[in-house]
Amino acid sequence: MRHADVIIAGGGVIGLFCGWMLARSGVRALVVDSGGPAATNAAAGMLAPSFERSLHGGGDALAAFSAQSLQRWKEIAPLLRESGGVDIDFDDSGVLCVAMDDTEAAIFQADADKCDPLDRAQVLDLEPALSSSARCGWMARGNGQVDPRRVRLALRRAIGAAGGAVRLGRRVNSIESGKAHAVVLENGERLHAEQIVIATGARLGGLGDLPADATFPIKGEALAVARSGAAPTRVVITGKAYLCPKADGRVVVGATEIAGDRSLNVDERRLRDLRAAAEAAFPALDGAEEIERWAGLRPATKDGAPIIGPAPSSPGVLYALGHYRNGILLAPATADAIVALVATGRAGSDIAAFSPARFNELGVS
Numbered sequence: 001m002r003h004a005d006v007i008i009a010g011g012g013v014i015g016l017f018c019g020w021m022l023a024r025s026g027v028r029a030l031v032v033d034s035g036g037p038a039a040t041n042a043a044a045g046m047l048a049p050s051f052e053r054s055l056h057g058g059g060d061a062l063a064a065f066s067a068q069s070l071q072r073w074k075e076i077a078p079l080l081r082e083s084g085g086v087d088i089d090f091d092d093s094g095v096l097c098v099a100m101d102d103t104e105a106a107i108f109q110a111d112a113d114k115c116d117p118l119d120r121a122q123v124l125d126l127e128p129a130l131s132s133s134a135r136c137g138w139m140a141r142g143n144g145q146v147d148p149r150r151v152r153l154a155l156r157r158a159i160g161a162a163g164g165a166v167r168l169g170r171r172v173n174s175i176e177s178g179k180a181h182a183v184v185l186e187n188g189e190r191l192h193a194e195q196i197v198i199a200t201g202a203r204l205g206g207l208g209d210l211p212a213d214a215t216f217p218i219k220g221e222a223l224a225v226a227r228s229g230a231a232p233t234r235v236v237i238t239g240k241a242y243l244c245p246k247a248d249g250r251v252v253v254g255a256t257e258i259a260g261d262r263s264l265n266v267d268e269r270r271l272r273d274l275r276a277a278a279e280a281a282f283p284a285l286d287g288a289e290e291i292e293r294w295a296g297l298r299p300a301t302k303d304g305a306p307i308i309g310p311a312p313s314s315p316g317v318l319y320a321l322g323h324y325r326n327g328i329l330l331a332p333a334t335a336d337a338i339v340a341l342v343a344t345g346r347a348g349s350d351i352a353a354f355s356p357a358r359f360n361e362l363g364v365s
């Protein structure tokens with residue numbers, strides 16, 4: 001692509017979704033990705049906003065944006081599967097939250113108004129392989145999951161099919177904003193565009209005008225075991241672990257939350273604890289072959305909200321990062337917002353709370 005209307009720095013789920021939606025709207029979009037580690041490849045892929053609030057907080061604006069994005073996933077998943085030519089393992093058959101003891105029951109109860117409460121017999125009816133010591137549960141209808149690695153592959157292909165482009169293995173070193181906008185790659189190449197979107201996940205890397213720590217990594221470790229006969233049939237969340245059965249035969253078990261560790265090493269003891277929690281919920285997983293273990297860096301922000309909108313003092317530059325625990329879920333709504341911003345220059349009220357300006361005005365950082 002000789003000249004792009006919009007260049008997106010970062011090709012995780014956020015940058016790619018923005019690139020695809022922009023290309024579909026007729027914008028010449030180019031995604032440039034360094035090929036470095038991506039949180040997207042580490043994600044379990046849950047589309048499960050219903051239990052985020054009681055367990056992990058987040059304000060009303062984020063809850064509404066999450067619900068909006070879940071709805072967009074339902075509309076757009078078939079199109080992405082078709083355009084990308086990849087089965088993205090989309091499933092919206094519901095997420096089951098299971099309390100294994102009274103403490104967990106009290107925590108999950110906070111979201112009970114949005115979900116269907118189930119007694120032990122009903123929970124076991126839905127998931128017969130669940131331990132009979134499960135206490136009770138809640139079903140979040142319409143929540144679900146995708147396979148994030150497949151989504152990433154599908155998006156890369158769908159961008160090309162929609163007239164956009166993806167350049168892999170190229171790091172954006174700096175951004176020039178002013179009369180003309182350009183990104184400068186690490187090999188010195190300068191690419192011009194009308195607008196630039198920074199979607200680099202947990203690393204701002206000096207790009208744009210936000211404080212360096214506006215987004216910062218919170219590490220998460222997870223593992224995948226082979227699905228045996230008596231495994232969960234849908235996403236199951238307990239207080240100590242979640243289990244996501246994937247179409248390829250894996251059960252992804254996650255995840256830890258480690259602040260202040262930017263490494264991608266995995267800790268043996270923490271993974272053992274995760275696995276023990278999964279086996280306590282589904283005893284038949286005891287002895288299941290471990291297929292993979294990994295760590296990824298969630299792009300966190302201090303107030304828990306993503307950063308979506310125009311750069312405070314760099315014309316032509318937009319941000320789309322800081323999606324922390326829910327970037328897969330929030331990708332479609334984020335891309336909608338970026339498409340609207342590129343077209344009109346104005347941010348909708350749904351993303352007012354995510355404005356990059358809050359870091360300067362309110363000193364969030």
Ligand SMILES: Cc1cc2nc3c(=O)[nH]c(=O)nc-3n(C[C@H](O)[C@H](O)[C@H](O)COP(=O)(O)OP(=O)(O)OC[C@H]3O[C@@H](n4cnc5c(N)ncnc54)[C@H](O)[C@@H]3O)c2cc1C
Nearest residue numbers: 010012014034039040044045046172201220326327328329
């Ligand atoms: C263990 C774990 C489990 C998770 N589970 C879920 C889940 O179930 N559901 C959910 O919704 N979310 C989940 N998440 C969170 C989710 O993974 C993230 O919120 C999301 O992937 C962020 O996407 P992103 O595109 O912003 O960042 P990333 O996926 O990190 O992508 C950023 C990309 O930009 C590239 N890059 C960085 N700097 C530059 C540069 N200067 N130039 C060019 N490219 C650059 C990087 O190499 C990378 O490819 C999980 C995260 C972890 C770690």
